[in-house]
Amino acid sequence: MTDTHDMRREMPLGLAQRGYTGVIQHLAAKEAGSALSDIELESRLIELGFVEGARVEVLHEGLVGRDPIAVRVDNITIAVRRREAMAIIVA
């Protein structure tokens, strides 16, 4: 981990506001409380490109509960619900 990232507090992407940019630190599927099993959720997130080191930016939010969010992951845009995004720890 580089110095600049140590300076920023780690937080789940599920709590990020619109406009947030950061880098994925690790995945914590257990904490997310998703309907999927930990393994399944983690696999799906990786399959969509949410791996350690990927840059993310929260581009858009929905109306109800600011959910779901549209996240830029490197150069694609993925819509996820905040519940599942809780498994993505960013800084």
Next chain:
Amino acid sequence: MELPLLHLALVGTPNSGKTSLFNALTGSRQKVANYPGVTVERKEGFFVTPLGRQVSIVDLPGTYSLRGRSPDEEITRDFVLGKASGEIVPDLVLCVADSTNLRLTIRLLLELKRTGRPLVLVLNMFDIANRRGISVDVDRLAKELGVPVVTSIAVRKGGTADLLKLTDEISAKLAAEPQPNNWRALSVSELRATQREADRIISDCVSLPARPDTLTARIDAIVLHPVGGLIVLALILFVMFQAVFAWAQPLMELLQSGFDALGEFVHATLPAGLLQSFLQNGVISGVGSVIVFLPQIIIIFLFILLLEDFGYMARAAFLMDRIMGGAGLHGRAFIPLLSSFACAIPGIMATRVIDNKRDRLTTILIAPLMTCSARIPVYTLIISAFIPATDVLGFINLQGLVMFGLYAAGITSALAVSFLIKFFMLRDYAPAPFMLELPDYKVPRLKSIAIGIFTRAKMFLQRAGTTIFSMMVLIWFLASFPQPPAGSTEPAIDFSLAAIIGKAIEPLLAPVGFNWQIAVALIPGMAAREVAVAALGTVYAIEGGKEAAEQIGQVLATKWSLATALSMLAWYIFAPQCASTLAVIRRETGSWGWMAATFTYMLVLAYAASLLTYNAAVALGAG
């Protein structure tokens, strides 16, 4: 020596252009659109390479991995692994990538390598990559991956030339010895390691965009705005339903007067008798009354195709996810439900992209409540006969407004049914995650829109020529025979089988205000909804006798009360009047039980809604 057929398979992440490639290579017209999850079936096609090798190519649903999480992804997995019994494993797998977005495809390719199948990486959409300033070191990529790499532009003429050439080269030296298949589902750590490996290869071989897609970002700023986006969505739907009514009118009138003239011509040239009656009342008044609605069908398809090609559908799903969640529906259900406005059958098929079984079942059960294009003739006929074409607030056409109201009623009842299903049957249900790639916008391609509309129009006319025509022959026969005894003074149709059948059912339908003519029309209307319009056309034309040149709408306006008309509209919001939809529900749920359940619940709702509407209307003096 004749070489054996070469078997190719198209595999790749969703929306990477597999079907576009398939169409380009084989000259087919499979559905292409700009959102993930368009293809949900396996489709085989054939072509011949420049060197004359016969090739069979299979288009498959897009997938991010071979794990097969949803019914469509299972199709891809089973085909690639040769699991489907009696299947041939592909000789060569074409792994198709969107060149602007290689990360996920290269990870998929690394996973595919374990299957032991010979592979080619096809860097598709290379035109877009070039425009954005993405440069790919193709030779190095091929060396690092250990598979041949070729670029392609599926939607441009000659854009597949390199791929064809490579296919010839590879097929000449394909090893006879099949490689062992070492594939098994990747564990999380293997998956992660594979993605890391893919990212490393990409950083070595690809230099990333100097110019990101700012257009998509600018459009999304409006279209995905939490409030503004919903307003835009509502506006789009409103304009769509208004247009179906308002824009089509002149063309429909033209078609109508054409059929009228044809009817009069037949009436004038043929001697009075059975042949004249058959052509004029059965064919022209019956089938013709359905064909008149072609312009409306084209307009609704035009809207849906434009939205699909532009890339809006995935956005709409994003906007609606939580709102539909309140009614127990998954965000991914939005696209199947919106396509059900065209026809419930592709809509129900499209639910294959929903991985959660319950979400998928709920969506299938309510898809037929979306106002499909076959209801348009019924609605339009009744609306134009009974609702004045005045303007509301100066610019909204009242007839269009009623049409919009009927669509809204369909949507609302679908949400209500879904809510009840969730409430009563699936109480322990935890919401399945919603994860969807939002593709970059693309300018809709004129050619593919034109092909889409042409295909749909052809299907509609074919149906008019087959199902509707044969139903019409039946109705005409029932309404014409037996002929009245000589010297009888009552209308001839009162002696016919149709009248006998209709009057037998009438008591059942009298409480909802339907007369015997409607009762007769509803039976062949089981085959397809529009048939009811044609059947009414024929029955009233025969009943009207000589002066039958009148249009069916004008006849209805004199024969039905407003209450009956409104009751009929209410009936059609719900009625399960489509045999093909029921058959697809059976196939997709694999159960006669769910089919019967759909039929029953829709019939009950139809009857209840009509009963309510009719009695309310009568009470208000519209009887």
